[in-house]
Amino acid sequence: MAHATGGAEAVVRIGELASRTGVSVRSLRYYEEQDLLHSARSPSGQRHYEETHIERVLFIQQLYAAGLSSRVIAELLPCADAPSTENSDSALVRMAQERDRLTAHIADLIRTRDALDTVMAKARTYREQLRTGQGDATAACRPSVQ
Amino acid sequence: MAHATGGAEAVVRIGELASRTGVSVRSLRYYEEQDLLHSARSPSGQRHYEETHIERVLFIQQLYAAGLSSRVIAELLPCADAPSTENSDSALVRMAQERDRLTAHIADLIRTRDALDTVMAKARTYREQLRTGQGDATAACRPSVQ
């Protein structure tokens, strides 16, 4: 029952996929090497992708940006592709782990941002004091790490 | 008017600083090389720190964890130490930049976490369907990158 959707699904070559995702050709080949992205090959060996791969590449990038390694991403993607009892067990556990790691990391980042805010506020306060001609010049202001 | 606070401020050596911060000795030396952490030296050349350096090392680690590079951290720390008109101008700009970068990154991470949640939810739904014996088996569920 494989109904062809109008016939020739426009073939996307690696250069186009690269420019449409903002990811370098080199990286796309690397993703394939890491088993994150698969391609059909033309008789001459050129990689052929489909439109749907654009989304996939963006998702991969998003996971990289979140600090996941290739190995972990490779572990999760099959489940995202098509959940099945074979892959979902371990993958679900993994995802939950990564989700928690992310949550913790986000909290860390917020703390750090607050610390930066504190330092900036202190520095601005100091400048105010300077402008209005106060003494008490040097007040170290490490933002007591939380 | 240098009043000694009771006399000998307990000297902290590098091994102790390492164990009290959870940062390796190697890394502490590296921080010094990068001009993030300074040490007094004993006549024989051993590094002597003070209690206050513990906080500083933790702060450095926090900044590393937030994705700042040594170079940037080195740019910010003098201002955090003691704000002065010399350093605060450029450093304040830098800090604002990093603060914004952090905010953007946090937003990204939250989106990624949401995407993971979506994938997990779909996978769980699928398992439910399996358990209750539904058809419609394979429904790819890429979480349409936002």
Place this chain on the structure above:
DNA sequence: CTAAAACCTGACATCCATGTGAGAGGCAAG
């Protein structure tokens, strides 16, 4: 005094995503 433990410098090793370059083949347009 002696042995163990901690420290010093210097240098090379590692991980991982990505850059870069070489040399060769594929494919469309003039």
Place this chain on the structure above:
DNA sequence: CTTGCCTCTCACATGGATGTCAGGTTTTAG
């Protein structure tokens, strides 16, 4: 056919924080 551009594979380079090893001095404990 030729020119130009895209693609292929292979392989080495890079950067940044950290690990690790070697060979030597200092400090501490018994």
